[in-house]
Amino acid sequence: MEIKNIYGLICVLIAMLNKSSSTILKRPKAGDPFDSFPKNFWEDFSSPFTEIPENEDGLLTESTTVHEPFPFFADFYTNMNVSAQIGTHVDLHCRVNDLQGKTVSWMRRKGDDLALLTIGKHVYSSDTKYSIEFLDPNDWKLNIKYISREDEGEYECQVSSHPPLILLINLHIIATKIEVLGETGSLYSDKYYKTGSTIELSCIISKTNDLNSIITWKHDLKFINFESLRGGISVKSESFSDHAVSRLYIANAKKQDSGNYTCMLNNESKATVTVHVLSGEYPAAMQHSGTIKYGMITVTLLLSFILFLAR
Known part of the structure; x- marks a missing residue:
C-alpha cells in the first residue's frame, strides 16, 4: 500500500510539471494507482490555478472567452x-x-x-x-x-x-453659373436683330461638376425643335476643362422669332435673354444690343445741350 501511494505521489509531481508546460491532463480511471485519492483532490490540486473544464472525452482543456465581432x-x-x-x-x-x-x-x-x-x-x-x-x-x-x-x-x-x-x-x-451672351461675347438682357439676319446666342456654363450633361434651349415656353419645318436652326456644343459652351444659331430671322430664349442645364440651372427682331427700326441697334438705349440717351443729351446754348 505504501508503494502504491508513493507511486501516486510521483505521478502527481509529474502532473504538476506537465501542467506548467500546458500538457493536457486526464482524470484517473478505475484501477489507476492513485484512484483511491479523494474525488475532490483534483479540484483542490488545480487551485490556485485557473480551473480547466472537461470536454466530452474527459480531457481537461483551457477555456477561452469568444467576444462577439464588433461592427x-x-x-x-x-x-x-x-x-x-x-x-x-x-x-x-x-x-x-x-x-x-x-x-x-x-x-x-x-x-x-x-x-x-x-x-x-x-x-x-x-x-x-x-x-x-x-x-x-x-x-x-x-x-x-x-x-x-x-x-x-x-x-x-x-x-x-x-x-x-x-x-x-x-x-x-x-450652384452652376450660367450666362447667355451675344455674338460679341457681351452679356445683355435684350438682343436686337434685323429681319433676315442670323440670331446667334452663346450659353456659357461654369462652376459645375456636370459639364457632360445635355444643354437645352427654349423659345418662350417651348423647347426648340431643331427639325421643325421652319428650318435654319442649329446648335453647337463644346466642353472644356472648366466650362461648357452651347451656341444657338437661327438663320433668316423673322418677327415670330422674337421672344425669350432660355438656356438650361438639367432643367434646373437657367439663363434667359430677350430677342427682338425688327423690320428696319433703329438699324444700328440691330447689330449690337443696347445701342438703342445708349443712342437715345446720347440724342437726348445733345438736344439738351443745344437748347442750353440757345438760351
Whole structure:
C-alpha cells in the first residue's frame, strides 16, 4: 500500500510539471494507482490555478472567452465631404462590416437637431426625395433626388452598436453659373436683330461638376425643335476643362422669332435673354444690343445741350 501511494505521489509531481508546460491532463480511471485519492483532490490540486473544464472525452482543456465581432466601417474615414450640383441626384454611401444584426440609420443634422431619414431598409422621412438601398455586401446607400440649396449640410450614418458608430458626411451644394451672351461675347438682357439676319446666342456654363450633361434651349415656353419645318436652326456644343459652351444659331430671322430664349442645364440651372427682331427700326441697334438705349440717351443729351446754348 505504501508503494502504491508513493507511486501516486510521483505521478502527481509529474502532473504538476506537465501542467506548467500546458500538457493536457486526464482524470484517473478505475484501477489507476492513485484512484483511491479523494474525488475532490483534483479540484483542490488545480487551485490556485485557473480551473480547466472537461470536454466530452474527459480531457481537461483551457477555456477561452469568444467576444462577439464588433461592427466597423469598411472605409477608414468617419468624416467626409461630398459635392453635388443643384438639380442633380446624389448618393451617400455607408459601408458597414460585421453588422451582427445591428441597425443602420440615416439622419440629417441641423445644428443640435437630428431628423431621422431612414431606419434599416425603410424610409422614415415623409420627404419623397429620400430613398434607401442596400447594396451587397455592406453598403447602405442614401439617395437624395433633385438637390437644392436647402439640402446642404451634415448627414449621419449611425450603427446601433454600444457605443454607436457614426459616419459624418458634409454635403456641399454647387450652384452652376450660367450666362447667355451675344455674338460679341457681351452679356445683355435684350438682343436686337434685323429681319433676315442670323440670331446667334452663346450659353456659357461654369462652376459645375456636370459639364457632360445635355444643354437645352427654349423659345418662350417651348423647347426648340431643331427639325421643325421652319428650318435654319442649329446648335453647337463644346466642353472644356472648366466650362461648357452651347451656341444657338437661327438663320433668316423673322418677327415670330422674337421672344425669350432660355438656356438650361438639367432643367434646373437657367439663363434667359430677350430677342427682338425688327423690320428696319433703329438699324444700328440691330447689330449690337443696347445701342438703342445708349443712342437715345446720347440724342437726348445733345438736344439738351443745344437748347442750353440757345438760351
